[in-house]
């Protein structure tokens with residue numbers, strides 16, 4: 001585990017040295033938060049959605065986010081195009097299947113993107129990942145984690161092999177698998193679900209890490225970065241509520257340093 005956490009720390013240094021461009025096609029609810037947290041980590045976000053810009057941006061990017069949060073038909077077409085071109089150019093892409101846990105139309109859209117290109121990582125909550133891997137929708141779930149699905153490391157590993165990508169399931173405990181290695185991350189704060197877009201922000205951080213390291217290390221790095229930053233915010237001020245947490249998350253991501261993962265990261269090998 002020490003090696004993995006050291007790799008994450010080195011990847012953070014690489015991001016800060018190289019300042020990789022990250023093409024983020026995300027939703028209008030959380031776009032600003034995603035852009036700011038990407039900058040706070042050390043990468044450079046660009047939110048480009050005009051059809052004519054798709055090729056120009058994805059071919060220059062070192063990583064990409066495809067987030068289904070506020071999807072429309074035109075945006076889905078652009079994402080399909082970006083998924084295909086990004087795959088041809090070897091750009092690591094992270095799919096965030098927002099809402100695919102409860103909406104058939106979103107699950108279908110996610111399926112189209114998985115056909116259009118190769119995703120380095122799929123990051124979602126338990127509802128979303130279960131729906132993509134099994135086709136089962138979770139009744140009544142919205143875009144937020146319903147908490148009804150508690151996946152095991154074995155299941156996430158199986159989903160990773162089935163979907164052919166690294167799968168990162170977030171929640172109170174996060175589980176990450178590349179089908180061979182599976183770990184669980186135990187950092188974070190119970191306040192995080194009260195701030196919309198913390199999943200979207202995690203996905204943006206994973207894409208930044210994926211631009212400098214392998215997909216599995218990237219998923220661990222993005223998740224730990226958000227979790228550790230949230231702990232820093234809450235530990236410094238016991239009166240922290242959702243508004244303060246949102247405001248201060250970027251400050252604490254900005255403060256992260258290479259050794260923090262090994263010092264404070266709570267990561268456990270889950271299943272092989």
Ligand SMILES: Nc1ncnc2c1ncn2[C@@H]1O[C@H](COP(=O)(O)OP(=O)(O)OP(=O)(O)O)[C@@H](O)[C@H]1O
Pocket residue numbers: 098124125126143144145170171172173174187188189190191192193195196197198199200201202223226227
């Ligand atoms: N109860 C909790 N305790 C600690 N950390 C949590 C908890 N719930 C979620 N998290 C963390 O919050 C972040 C977002 O995870 P979550 O599963 O809530 O995403 P999401 O449902 O996709 O969010 P959104 O759609 O609002 O972007 C992750 O980094 C996760 O580790």
Ligand SMILES: Cc1ncsc1CCO
Pocket residue numbers: 027029030069070098143196197199200
């Ligand atoms: C609330 C909400 N609705 C669509 S996207 C989004 C942000 C969290 O994913």
